[in-house]
Amino acid sequence: xxxxxxxxxxxxxxxxxxxxFTFGGGYVIVPLMEKxxxxxxxxxxxxxMLDLIALxxxxxxxxxxxxxxxxxxxxxxxxxxxxxxxxxxxxxxGIMTVLAYVYSAVSTNPIINNMLLGMQAGVAAIxxxxxYKMASRIIKQRKVIPVxxxxxxxxxxxxxxxxxxxxxxxxxxxxxxTTYLTLRKGSEKGDSK
Amino acid sequence: MIYLELFLSFLQIGLFSxxxxxxxxxxxxxxxxxxxxxxxxxxxxxxxTLSEMTPGPIAINAATFTGNTIAGIFxxxxxxxxxxxxxxxxxxxxxxxxxxYQNISMVQGVxxxxxxxxxxLIASAGLTIFMTAMFGHSEFPIHLSQLxxxxxxxxxxxxxxxxxxxxxxxxxxxxxGIAGIIIYPFL
Numbered sequence: 001x002x003x004x005x006x007x008x009x010x011x012x013x014x015x016x017x018x019x020x021f022t023f024g025g026g027y028v029i030v031p032l033m034e035k036x037x038x039x040x041x042x043x044x045x046x047x048x049m050l051d052l053i054a055l056x057x058x059x060x061x062x063x064x065x066x067x068x069x070x071x072x073x074x075x076x077x078x079x080x081x082x083x084x085x086x087x088x089x090x091x092x093x094g095i096m097t098v099l100a101y102v103y104s105a106v107s108t109n110p111i112i113n114n115m116l117l118g119m120q121a122g123v124a125a126i127x128x129x130x131x132y133k134m135a136s137r138i139i140k141q142r143k144v145i146p147v148x149x150x151x152x153x154x155x156x157x158x159x160x161x162x163x164x165x166x167x168x169x170x171x172x173x174x175x176x177x178t179t180y181l182t183l184r185k186g187s188e189k190g191d192s193k
Numbered sequence: 194m195i196y197l198e199l200f201l202s203f204l205q206i207g208l209f210s211x212x213x214x215x216x217x218x219x220x221x222x223x224x225x226x227x228x229x230x231x232x233x234x235x236x237x238x239x240x241x242t243l244s245e246m247t248p249g250p251i252a253i254n255a256a257t258f259t260g261n262t263i264a265g266i267f268x269x270x271x272x273x274x275x276x277x278x279x280x281x282x283x284x285x286x287x288x289x290x291x292x293x294y295q296n297i298s299m300v301q302g303v304x305x306x307x308x309x310x311x312x313x314l315i316a317s318a319g320l321t322i323f324m325t326a327m328f329g330h331s332e333f334p335i336h337l338s339q340l341x342x343x344x345x346x347x348x349x350x351x352x353x354x355x356x357x358x359x360x361x362x363x364x365x366x367x368x369x370g371i372a373g374i375i376i377y378p379f380l
Contacts, residue, residue, distance in 0.1 A: 061208075062252050096258045115373050125348050
């Protein structure tokens with residue numbers, strides 16, 4: 001019992017500090033998690049960690065949260081998962097609660113207002129860059145179907161304001177069908193050997 | 194009952210944001226601005242700005258902030274639980290099957306298929322963000338007289354610094370905030 005309590009504590013401490021001091025979301029925090037659990041604590045092997053990361057990206061929600069849940073589950077089952085998810089969400093919960101109050105108190109201040117106006121332009125640049133990078137990654141795959149899905153979703157979303165869930169459903173079905181066909185083709189090849 | 198509405202809205206955001214981080218943006222926008230009218234476009238961008246500057250996933254940050262803005266501390270906690278709950282349930286279910294069968298290629302295939310649509314949705318949300326930053330709103334018709342010239346310049350400089358010098362988002366936001374404080378009073 002003593003030992004498992006210290007395991008829970010270590011899990012909580014690791015995820016709490018990673019979440020509290022890592023700026024930049026999932027793609028920054030996940031490599032740090034890998035470093036912590038694979039290299040420093042040696043709780044999980046490199047291969048297994050890669051599997052957990054792939055799993056975390058296959059589920060909806062923030063990747064950092066998903067990966068921490070998986071590490072907790074792997075180490076200590078469902079109680080472990082609850083401990084790590086708490087460790088991951090408590091820091092942003094606390095920080096943003098404080099910020100929300102500060103924001104509502106100062107957002108009408110002229111200086112703060114000018115600062116926020118400037119920052120909006122900066123955020124617009126960040127988002128445009130994110131979209132550019134994500135879209136070019138899809139175009140560079142040189143596959144026809146993803147590009148067509150992207151164009152259809154873009155037109156349907158912006159021009160026709162089609163509900164997000166319909167677009168996701170449509171893309172998910174396309175993904176399921178193409179995966180099914182590729183998997184079947186792969187297994188046929190395997191059989192003929 | 195505002196707490197229940199908050200919970201259900203953020204539950205949907207958590208449930209359907211595939212692909213991490215920015216994938217939650219269009220859903221947050223839909224739920225908090227379009228469907229429920231809880232926050233304005235300006236507030237949404239401010240939340241995004243603060244999320245970029247603070248540690249933690251954007252979806253969690255936005256949930257805590259929006260919940261707090263419309264229903265106090267308890268609202269923030271409820272919204273955060275709502276956005277996290279689908280992750281916990283779905284990830285654990287996936288993990289269970291994964292450890293049992295060691296094969297989730299079908300799930301990964303569907304996720305791959307979702308990615309192009311997710312990019313398009315982020316682009317659509319990004320357009321609203323861009324319009325609001327440049328014009329102060331995102332509804333058509335837009336008048337050229339509403340264009341904030343300083344914002345356009347900051348946007349172009351920001352994009353240049355990101356692409357050419359790989360400046361991190363935090364630095365871009367801090368620099369553009371300082372520039373805003375210095376330049377806007379003279380207009």
